[in-house]
Amino acid sequence: DSGVTQTPKHLITATGQRVTLRCSPRSGDLSVYWYQQSLDQGLQFLIQYYNGEERAKGNILERFSAQQFPDLHSELNLSSLELGDSALYFCASSPQSLGHYNEQFFGPGTRLTVL
């Protein structure tokens, strides 16, 4: 158990809908990363938040957005869903000490199926 929790575990929805994935980082970790794992694209970085602020952006679609709240949990919002958005979405957290290596601890993931 990494200490990172993600809800829900599974999500089945229809095209055009909007969903919210939730991530609670390990206690004390300020940084949250979101990754997408799909058959087409493999594992790719989407976005990172640090202490409530967006820090880095990867291959995240405009239909997707994220935020990190004052209690440090994060939500990834996916809208106007398409079949190709079906994937496993991982959240990872790290302490993010500047100038040092920061291990990322991964949650169990949310499996999204778009029908």
Add this chain to the structure above:
Amino acid sequence: AQSVTQLDSQVPVFEEAPVELRCNYSSSVSVYLFWYVQYPNQGLQLLLKYLSGSTLVKGINGFEAEFNKSQTSFHLRKPSVHISDTAEYFCAVSDFQGAQKLVFGQGTRLTINP
């Protein structure tokens, strides 16, 4: 920009045989190097990492990897595999500074046959 290439998408081996999973990377800056394992229906677990120093790094479950800067490789090895090693293995790199986001290879599915 960085990229990671895992040279084998699938590797079948017999139990107790040695295995090597190959990884090459490309980067214009120095990077950290990692191997992660994903067991069926589970999240990612860090197997081992290279940050600096000795080029041979040892990880969990008897795995080790060797960093070769001239060949930009970071191959993963285990001298004797077990059925329980059946999983998907991902090689990854990250920057020293900044976001330290992980860039992953496409993964290698290791299947252990009895």
